[in-house]
Amino acid sequence: MLASLSRTVPRVATRLTSAPRLAxxxxxxxxxxxxxxxxxxxxxxxxxxxxxxxxxxxxxxxxNRDPIMPPSDQGTYENPVLVPSGDGARTVGFVDPATHAIYWFNLAKGKVHFIKNLGLYFKMEELKSE
Known part of the structure; x- marks a missing residue:
């Protein structure tokens, strides 16, 4: 039995390896x-x-991936920096002047956000759909 098994296994293995590749x-x-x-x-x-x-x-x-450079009179509570958005919320990044690190914050429709690191107020400006 062992002899017949030793003859069968190599034949099966040879058939499997010699089969044409279907690339x-x-x-x-x-x-x-x-x-x-x-x-x-x-x-x-x-x-x-x-x-x-x-x-x-x-x-x-x-x-819009361009940076927003507000005029010098903008950034107060009465005249916040307007950030355009077509959605109800937008994530905005700014570079901290002291550490040069990028910080992120979320703007929501209708709210004015104060950023302590910059000393500026931001508000989302809703874009009208066409």
Whole structure:
């Protein structure tokens, strides 16, 4: 019995290793590989990224990433720094003048926020939808 088993196992192992590999040759031999890689604008993105891509097609930058440099008379409680937003809330970052570290805070619609490190008041300016 042991002798027949020792003859059977090598034959099965040889058959398994000598079987032809089924590689997707059409995929790897394609000359136009870039068409096989999905891009962002094929409807796969959802949420904020999807909205951003949709507006980019129309030529509109949905999210303003430019820094806000307020005039010198802005930043008081009566005249706060206005931060535009199309949502009900927005996260804003600022550079602390003493430590040069970036700090983040959340602005909510209708509230005035005082930032002690800067000594300035901020308020969210709601953008009107078209």
């Amino acid at each position: 997707p040759k059409a995929f790897f031999s394609s000359k136009d590989v870039d068409n096989l890689i999905p891009s962002d604008d094929e409807g796969r993105q959802t949420g904020r990224r999807g909205a951003e891509l949709e507006w980019e097609k129309k030529g509109v930058d949905l999210y």
